[in-house]
Amino acid sequence: MARWVPVEPGAVVIELGSGTGAVTRALLERGLEQSQVLAIEKSARLAALLRVKFPDLRVVVGDAWDLDALVQKHVPHMQVGAVVSSLPLRNFSRERRLALAQKIGSVLGPGGRWIQFSYHLHSLQPPATGCFKLAAWEIVWRNVPPARVNVYEKVGQPA
Numbered sequence: 791m792a793r794w795v796p797v798e799p800g801a802v803v804i805e806l807g808s809g810t811g812a813v814t815r816a817l818l819e820r821g822l823e824q825s826q827v828l829a830i831e832k833s834a835r836l837a838a839l840l841r842v843k844f845p846d847l848r849v850v851v852g853d854a855w856d857l858d859a860l861v862q863k864h865v866p867h868m869q870v871g872a873v874v875s876s877l878p879l880r881n882f883s884r885e886r887r888l889a890l891a892q893k894i895g896s897v898l899g900p901g902g903r904w905i906q907f908s909y910h911l912h913s914l915q916p917p918a919t920g921c922f923k924l925a926a927w928e929i930v931w932r933n934v935p936p937a938r939v940n941v942y943e944k945v946g947q948p949a
């Protein structure tokens with residue numbers, strides 16, 4: 791997932807559902823500074839663990855669906871270059887997925903990327919916000935079970 795993330799000085803990357811920090815670590819290895827990553831994790835226990843592992847990371851205990859408010863509060867003046875999500879999106883209703891996609895579209899800068907992990911291996915078009923296109927995808931067969939990474943690119947404003 792991390793290899794699809796643009797590394798731009800001054801831009802922030804939002805990680806939704808950081809969990810134990812495996813993707814977070816890959817983002818840092820890719821060259822992002824800890825201060826360039828805003829991790830939004832629902833579990834206070836996992837967030838506390840992340841803070842120990844990455845002391846300079848911006849870690850917020852919160853709900854991904856509050857993304858717009860959390861961005862306003864924690865990184866108000868920074869451009870958002872990418873949103874990386876390990877959320878189990880297919881567990882949520884179509885309406886919830888659409889709502890999240892609209893929020894992601896509203897915080898991303900022009901050309902920004904939304905990188906979404908999924909165990910659903912078939913093509914997954916972005917929710918119909920009108921502001922994303924599927925720019926790239928890959929199946930990671932080494933993952934157990936195999937997983938798919940979808941790279942959506944912002945091509946317009948959410949409706």
Ligand SMILES: C[S@@+](CC[C@H](N)C(=O)[O-])C[C@H]1O[C@@H](n2cnc3c(N)ncnc32)[C@H](O)[C@@H]1O
Nearest residue numbers: 807808809810811812813831832833853854876
């Ligand atoms: C598949 S796991 C995380 C995988 C992660 N890359 C890792 O290395 O552990 C999904 C994570 O999303 C978090 N999560 C679930 N719903 C969430 C929500 N609404 N907002 C933020 N985080 C959420 C879970 O607590 C869990 O840590």
